[in-house]
Amino acid sequence: MQRDKFFKEIDNLTHPNERLIKTHCSYCGMQCGMNLRVNTITNKIIGVEPRYDWPVTVGKMCPKGVTAYQQTNHKDRLLKPLIRDDASLKGTKEGFREASWEEAYDLIAAKFKELQEQYGKDSLSVFSGVSMTNEKCYLTGKFARVALGTRYIDYNGRFCMSSAAGGFLRSFGVDRGSTLPWTDIHETDCLFIAGSNTAECHPTSMFRVWAVQERGGYLIVADPRETPIARRADIHLDLKPGTDLALANGILNLLIQNGYADEEFVRQHTNGFEETKELVKEFTPEYTSELTGVAIEKIVRAAEIYGKAPNAIVMFARGVEQQHKGVDNVSAYVNLALVTGKIGRTKAGVATFTGQGNGQGGREHGQKADLLPGYRKITNPKHVQEVCDVWGITPEEMPGPGVSAYEMFELMEKKTIRGLYLLCSNPAVSAPNLNFVRQAMKNLDFMVCADFYLSESAEFADVVLPSVTWSEDEGTVTNLEGRIIKINQAQEPIGESKPDWKIQVELAERLGRGKYFSHLHTAKDVADEFRLATKGGYADYYGATWDKIDKQDGVFWPCKDEKDAGTPHMFLDKKFYHEDGRAKICALPYRPPAEEPDEQYPLRLTTGRVVYHYLSGNQTRRIPFLKDMCPEPFVEVHPETALKYDINHEENVRLFTRRGEGIYRVKITEAIRQDTVFVPYHFGHEQSINLLTIAALDPMSRMPEFKACAAQIEKLEQKKVQ
Amino acid sequence: MKKRLYLELENCIGCRSCLAACTQCGGHEERNRNYVYDVNPLVNRQTMPLMCLHCVNPACARSCPAQAIQIHETGAVLSALVEKCIGCQNCTIACPYGIPKFDTEQNLMYKCDLCIDRTKDGIPPMCASVCPTNTLQWLTDEEIENKKQHNLDNGKWVTSMPYLEGETNVKISLPGILQGVTKLF
Ligand code: SF4
Ligand code: SF4
Ligand code: SF4
Ligand code: SF4
Numbered sequence: 001m002q003r004d005k006f007f008k009e010i011d012n013l014t015h016p017n018e019r020l021i022k023t024h025c026s027y028c029g030m031q032c033g034m035n036l037r038v039n040t041i042t043n044k045i046i047g048v049e050p051r052y053d054w055p056v057t058v059g060k061m062c063p064k065g066v067t068a069y070q071q072t073n074h075k076d077r078l079l080k081p082l083i084r085d086d087a088s089l090k091g092t093k094e095g096f097r098e099a100s101w102e103e104a105y106d107l108i109a110a111k112f113k114e115l116q117e118q119y120g121k122d123s124l125s126v127f128s129g130v131s132m133t134n135e136k137c138y139l140t141g142k143f144a145r146v147a148l149g150t151r152y153i154d155y156n157g158r159f160c161m162s163s164a165a166g167g168f169l170r171s172f173g174v175d176r177g178s179t180l181p182w183t184d185i186h187e188t189d190c191l192f193i194a195g196s197n198t199a200e201c202h203p204t205s206m207f208r209v210w211a212v213q214e215r216g217g218y219l220i221v222a223d224p225r226e227t228p229i230a231r232r233a234d235i236h237l238d239l240k241p242g243t244d245l246a247l248a249n250g251i252l253n254l255l256i257q258n259g260y261a262d263e264e265f266v267r268q269h270t271n272g273f274e275e276t277k278e279l280v281k282e283f284t285p286e287y288t289s290e291l292t293g294v295a296i297e298k299i300v301r302a303a304e305i306y307g308k309a310p311n312a313i314v315m316f317a318r319g320v321e322q323q324h325k326g327v328d329n330v331s332a333y334v335n336l337a338l339v340t341g342k343i344g345r346t347k348a349g350v351a352t353f354t355g356q357g358n359g360q361g362g363r364e365h366g367q368k369a370d371l372l373p374g375y376r377k378i379t380n381p382k383h384v385q386e387v388c389d390v391w392g393i394t395p396e397e398m399p400g401p402g403v404s405a406y407e408m409f410e411l412m413e414k415k416t417i418r419g420l421y422l423l424c425s426n427p428a429v430s431a432p433n434l435n436f437v438r439q440a441m442k443n444l445d446f447m448v449c450a451d452f453y454l455s456e457s458a459e460f461a462d463v464v465l466p467s468v469t470w471s472e473d474e475g476t477v478t479n480l481e482g483r484i485i486k487i488n489q490a491q492e493p494i495g496e497s498k499p500d501w502k503i504q505v506e507l508a509e510r511l512g513r514g515k516y517f518s519h520l521h522t523a524k525d526v527a528d529e530f531r532l533a534t535k536g537g538y539a540d541y542y543g544a545t546w547d548k549i550d551k552q553d554g555v556f557w558p559c560k561d562e563k564d565a566g567t568p569h570m571f572l573d574k575k576f577y578h579e580d581g582r583a584k585i586c587a588l589p590y591r592p593p594a595e596e597p598d599e600q601y602p603l604r605l606t607t608g609r610v611v612y613h614y615l616s617g618n619q620t621r622r623i624p625f626l627k628d629m630c631p632e633p634f635v636e637v638h639p640e641t642a643l644k645y646d647i648n649h650e651e652n653v654r655l656f657t658r659r660g661e662g663i664y665r666v667k668i669t670e671a672i673r674q675d676t677v678f679v680p681y682h683f684g685h686e687q688s689i690n691l692l693t694i695a696a697l698d699p700m701s702r703m704p705e706f707k708a709c710a711a712q713i714e715k716l717e718q719k720k721v722q
Numbered sequence: 723m724k725k726r727l728y729l730e731l732e733n734c735i736g737c738r739s740c741l742a743a744c745t746q747c748g749g750h751e752e753r754n755r756n757y758v759y760d761v762n763p764l765v766n767r768q769t770m771p772l773m774c775l776h777c778v779n780p781a782c783a784r785s786c787p788a789q790a791i792q793i794h795e796t797g798a799v800l801s802a803l804v805e806k807c808i809g810c811q812n813c814t815i816a817c818p819y820g821i822p823k824f825d826t827e828q829n830l831m832y833k834c835d836l837c838i839d840r841t842k843d844g845i846p847p848m849c850a851s852v853c854p855t856n857t858l859q860w861l862t863d864e865e866i867e868n869k870k871q872h873n874l875d876n877g878k879w880v881t882s883m884p885y886l887e888g889e890t891n892v893k894i895s896l897p898g899i900l901q902g903v904t905k906l907f
Contacts, residue, residue, distance in 0.1 A: 013845050015748065047746055050851040061852045063742035189906050199735035203854035210733050210855060214899060216906040228735040228767045308907050611737045625742050639764070649764065670765045 003055050004183050006207065010052040010059070017041055020049055021490040025065040026131070026470040027614045029177075029354030029480035030204050032057040032065050036471055036490040045072045045471055045491050055553050056182050056481070062203040064614055067623045071469050072491060076453045076622050078466035079495025083107060090442050090460050101496065101506075104463050109510040111446040111462075112148070115419045121399070125152035125408055125417045129424030130160070130362025131615070132500060133475030133487060134541070135526040137358065138373055138533065139501045140423065141366025144399075146391055146516045147508035151399035152417055155367040156425040158405035159432075161359045162368075162701035163321035164352040167330020170700075171338065171584055172570075173577030174538055175375070176482040176557070177360050179349035179570040180313070186211035188347045190218045190309035192302070194237075194244060194333055195319020195707075199228035200611040202317075202353045202480070218305045222247060223319060224606060225636070225678060226671035235302045239292040241606040241676055242593030242708030244320045248332035249590060250288025251303045253280040255340055260307030262341030269574050270338050272585040279587040291590065293673070312342045317353040318608070322706040324594045324696040331586040338585050344571035354480035356615070357470075361478030364539040365530065369402035373530065374537015383537075390533045392516060404702030406431060406695055412440040423450040423467065423500055428457040429616035429684050432704040433695040435660050450500055455618040456684040466497040473499040474523050476541075476549065483554040483568075484544045501526050535560075538577060593708040594696030597675070601657060601710035603641070604676045607689050608707075617682030633687050635664040636678040637713070642668050645713050654714040655679070660691030663716070677711060723862050724796075727836065727850055727892040728869075729773065730899045733857040736760065736769030740849035740858055747848050748839045755801070755823060755834040756849060771857060773849075774799065774821040774834035776891035782833070785816030790831070797891040798836035807831055866893055 012020060012035060020035040033054020037047040048069045050059030081104035082096040089095035115123045126144040130137060137155075144153035157165075161177070168175040185191070186208035198205055209229065213219055221233040222244065230236045239247050255261060256277050266273045285296045292299075306312055314337050320329040334350050342348040354360050365373040366387075373390075376383035384395050403411065409431065411417040420441070431437040441447065441460040449461035458464045474489040493499070498506075501523060508517040520526050527546065535542040543559035544566065555566040576583040597604055612630040613620040620626045635655055637647070647653050649668040654661055655677070663686075664679060672678055679689040694709040736758060744754035757772040780799045783791040790806035791813060793799055802813070802822075809829035813822045822833040837847035846860035853859075 010845060011843075013748075013840050013843070050846075050848075052851070059846075059851045060854045061739060061743075062737050062854055063739045066739055066742040066746060066852055199737070199855075203735060203737045203739070206733075206735055206855040214903060216903050218905070226766060228769075231767055232732065310907070611735075625745065629738060668764050669767075671767055 006058050007055060008052060008058070012049050012052070018046070021488050022051060023471070023488045023490065024477065024485055025061065025357070026068050026071065026619070027064050027357055028202060029356060029359050030057065030202050031357055031477055031479035031485055032061050032204050033059070034061060034065060034068070036069055038490050043491065045069050056479070057204045060204045060207065062611060063626060063629070064612065064620060067625050069471070070623050071619055072471045073494060074453075074622055077494055077497070078452060078454060078464065079497065080466060081496070082464040084462055087462065091438065093454065093459055096464065104465060105507060105510045108448055108463055108507065112419060112511065115445060119418055121149045122151050123417060124148050124150045124419040124421070126150070127154065127405065127408060127420060127422045127425060127427065128367050129156040130356045130358045130367070132358060132362070132424045133473070133477055133523070134358060134361040134365060134484070135475040135523055135530050136424075136500045137362040137367050138365040138530040139504055139520070139526055141373065142391060143504040143508060146393060147504065147511050147513040149397070149399060151402040152408060152411070153367060153402055154369045154405045154408055155362065156405065156427065156430060157356070157359060157363045157368070158702055159322075159430055159704065159706070160318065160355045161321070161352070161363055163323075163326025163698055163703045164330055165363055166327035166698070166701040167334060170327065170586060171331050171334040174570070176570055177354050178351035178481045179343060180346065180351065181481050181483070181556070181568045182208065184347050185209065185313065188212060188217065188311045188313045190220065190306055190312035192220045192306050192312060192314045192336065193229065194222040194314075194316040195321070196315060196317035196353050197223065197225070197227040197229070197319070197608055198353065201355070201609050203611060205353070218309065220302045220305060224673050224676045231671070235298055235305065237294045237298055237302055238673060239294050240673065241604045242323055242705070243292040244323070244329045245325055245332050245588060246283060246288055246291035246590045247294065247299070248329065248336065249280045249588065250283040250285060250292070250299055251306065252276070252332070252335050252339060253283045254285065254300060254303035255307050255336065256280065258303070258307060261339050265341030266339060266585070269344070269576065270583045270585050271580070272587060273339065276335065276585045276587040279589065306336065307340065309342070311347040313349055313351060315351045315353065318355060319707055321352070322703055323708060324698050324703070324705040325591050326698045326703045327700040328586075328588045332588050335585050338583050344574045346569060349570070351480070358477040360480060360482060361476070361484065364478070365534065369404060374534035374541070375539040376537045386536060387533060390529065404697070406697060406702065406704055409437045409440040412443055415443065418445040420444050420447045422447065422457055422461070426455040426457045426616035426618045428455070428460060429618070429688050429690065430681070432690050432693040432706055433659050434688055434690045436695070450503060451618070452497060453618055453622065455616070465503055466495060467503065468493045468497045468499050472497070475527060476544070476546070478557065479554070481556065483556050484541060484549055484559070485554045486546055486549045499523065594705055595694055595708070595710045597710045601712045603711045603713065605655070605657065605692060605709050605711035606676055606678050606707050607681045607693060608678065609682065610680045613680070613682035615682065617684070621682065633664055633680050633683045633689060634667040636667050636669050636672050638672050638674045639668050639670060640674050641677070642666065645715055647713065647715055652716055654716055655692065655711060656714065657692040657694070657709055657711045659694065662686060662689065662691055677713070681706070725844065725846070725860050725862050726866065727773065727776070727847065728859045728861045728866055729771065729892065729894045730857055730859070731770045731894065732898050732900065733855040734758070734769045734771055735855050736767060737854060739852045739854060740771055743848035743852040747837050753832065755832060772819060772821070773858070773892060774836070775819070776836055778889040778891060781816040781818060782813035782822055785812040787812065794838055794842070796836070796838070796842060798838050798841065800838060801833050801835045802831040804830060869895065
């Protein structure tokens with residue numbers, strides 16, 4: 001299908017006594033194709049071989065992907081359930097003993113029942129993640145509602161993709177992270193990339209990005225830091241963290257003023273133009289420059305290039321989304337495409353760089369507090385009925401909507417929530433305002449954590465269940481294009497570890513809810529029920545059978561039935577998903593970050609990733625190559641700022657905010673704004689930068705403002721006497 | 723069809739996937755044989771790989787008193803033969819780019835062998851397979867020829883100016899891939 005100029009027929013190298021299992025990387029939304037090398041005598045994974053025949057990434061992988069296979073048989077794997085009897089040791093690695101699954105299940109069932117009898121159904125909660133297959137994400141939602149009967153389920157996508165989801169829903173009426181396949185990227189004429197450190201977070205997009213410039217196309221990058229992609233951009237819009245909305249409004253104003261609006265498209269296919277045009281008038285280049293700190297000429301030139309480009313793609317990531325106006329930022333950048341009509345055709349559109357492997361699929365199928373499979377709403381009686389029909393429960397049995405991820409911790413603190421089943425996530429590192437979050441986890445009466453390593457969050461658990469890595473199970477994942485792909489099993493689960501779906505089926509049986517789960521014997525069984533549960537929803541996966549995924553190199557949703565090949569390009573018929581078929585151009589008043597710098601805290605702190613680590617680092621910090629490359633966090637400081645604080649490269653300093661503090665090694669670089677400091681967030685315990693971040697939530701997506709808060713530096717070391 | 727390693731240095735993002743991949747080649751004992759440098763560390767994030775260029779008349783092999791460094795029929799300059807290498811480290815000094823590495827425990831030199839177990843059968847080297855930016859590519863001479871806007875004025879492929887070393891099997895895009903690109907609009 002989408003084989004392009006980068007695709008080459010190449011045979012793989014195979015060694016004797018070895019077979020290759022075609023699959024995808026365990027980590028980010030790129031979901032690069034890879035082959036796992038399996039020894040046919042020991043049946044163990046022993047290495048990686050590029051997957052040249054995967055059309056999106058043609059064999060390419062970042063260093064995380066190259067070394068991903070080392071997770072499976074790692075010495076830190078949990079091989080048996082662990083129980084901790086002494087609750088006073090919560091928050092440490094101490095006091096765990098190995099136990100049988102029987103004992104662990106008995107204890108969990110007894111504690112869960114006890115809590116629910118005493119404090120009601122909603123005293124339990126489920127906190128999950130989207131670095132796992134659609135089938136697991138689906139079943140987790142069902143487990144919470146049907147096996148536990150609680151309203152409190154939410155997931156780590158609230159710290160990742162929820163603003164993109166909210167923005168797309170508002171603008172288009174549908175939330176598919178990319179309106180076009182990645183194989184279009186290198187063929188466009190202009191890429192406008194905002195708040196994405198693409199080269200480090202989605203490296204295998206880069207050969208397509210560079211190819212645009214090689215063809216004579218343009219690259220515009222908005223980022224407070226001169227990241228590796230910004231370094232080669234035609235225009236680098238070096239804005240202050242948290243000011244994207246002003247920048248997008250300013251550029252939209254210039255596009256309209258200079259005649260780049262596609263009036264025909266706007267009239268026929270959108271709502272909201274006039275109102276938005278009025279609102280953005282205020283955002284003159286001068287005013288936009290004042291708010292964002294970006295030079296006027298750059299703003300003007302960026303608008304000119306985007307306006308003139310025959311085809312252009314607007315792309316963004318957590319930089320714009322992890323703000324307390326993340327949803328507005330997304331809609332504001334989408335506005336650029338809607339007003340100029342650069343959408344609804346090939347080589348032009350809008351995309352977000354999905355962070356987690358299944359950040360797209362995992363948010364569609366009922367792990368979110370208010371959603372049910374197929375992107376159905378739990379507040380819509382018709383939707384509830386449709387899902388009840390598949391699950392075999394009555395609408396009265398369906399719990400109502402819960403609260404968002406961070407708000408669940410607030411309820412733990414208040415003792416509204418007393419029990420937690422945590423899986424596929426490590427909020428003790430990844431949540432904002434960690435002093436509070438860790439205290440809330442300590443406050444729980446009973447906590448279960450399923451993971452394949454003892455994560456920082458597992459340190460708060462009473463019971464830890466050993467789950468499997470991605471390579472020991474099978475299922476589907478939806479990559480950042482909206483393409484449903486297949487993860488294949490390369491090895492049997494090691495030790496006594498089990499896939500999460502199996503743990504849920506067995507736990508449901510212990511909880512007396514077996515009749516809703518016992519028919520699920522294999523991952524394929526879960527997949528078949530899952531596809532059925534999405535049927536008729538707008539994220540319809542019904543036609544995306546494993547067979548079709550294999551034959552077609554993936555299937556883009558929506559895919560309604562056997563005959564439907566899927567939908568690589570969205571909106572080609574210029575029909576959007578709002579009831580009147582129109583997209584919404586949004587008038588969005590500017591708001592500054594929740595916490596602006598002041599005299600006490602004069603710096604802007606922003607956080608992000610490095611290429612060597614994935615999310616909370618629970619996986620990548622254990623891989624020798626990745627650990628060697630980046631063993632600890634650091635704080636990036638501009639040389640002028642360093643001079644002011646009298647601090648040097650490699651010196652340890654105290655970085656602090658109103659919420660917390662940490663000691664960080666200074667990395668001096670001119671590739672950052674003078675008013676901004678940056679710290680990567682992949683590290684645990686006292687090294688977690690999220691001890692400092694702010695939990696100011698977006699009113700719609702409930703996304704915390706990881707990307708901007710006010711901070712101060714204090715020098716620790718005394719100057720050496722010369 | 724003969725293929726070569728071809729480098730477009732400005733594409734490099736410093737991800738060091740090429741290093742990770744090099745540790746994965748057969749017979750590499752999980753040690754990488756290539757390098758990635760921060761070009762201007764306190765200033766910007768520019769990086770570049772430093773690879774063995776598989777010289778046609780390699781100084782490393784010439785300097786070896788024990789003939790431990792063999793040249794494969796594909797032109798790949800191989801890692802030292804375990805049974806021949808005497809650990810004198812001449813090659814590490816002779817190579818103009820400091821490519822050969824030295825294992826003091828085994829008293830043995832090791833260097834890039836152009837993934838000979840792959841490239842002898844026309845399979846791309848690990849580093850060029852995974853490189854996410856196409857800084858490292860595995861191309862036919864014809865494909866390289868098609869990039870001819872990147873040739874130097876004198877029509878020659880050289881590894882640096884002025885010449886440090888003669889003809890190489892690995893080709894580098896000089897003066898740079900964006901030189902002379904005309905903008906679309
Ligand atoms: S982490 Fe992302 S970019 Fe890197 S190999 Fe895995 S899927 Fe590809
Ligand atoms: S893999 Fe490619 S982009 Fe990454 S460091 Fe190596 S040469 Fe540079
Ligand atoms: S670059 Fe150095 S190590 Fe490689 S062949 Fe030439 S002289 Fe030998
Ligand atoms: S060609 Fe092979 S041996 Fe040489 S640097 Fe690349 S991966 Fe290493």
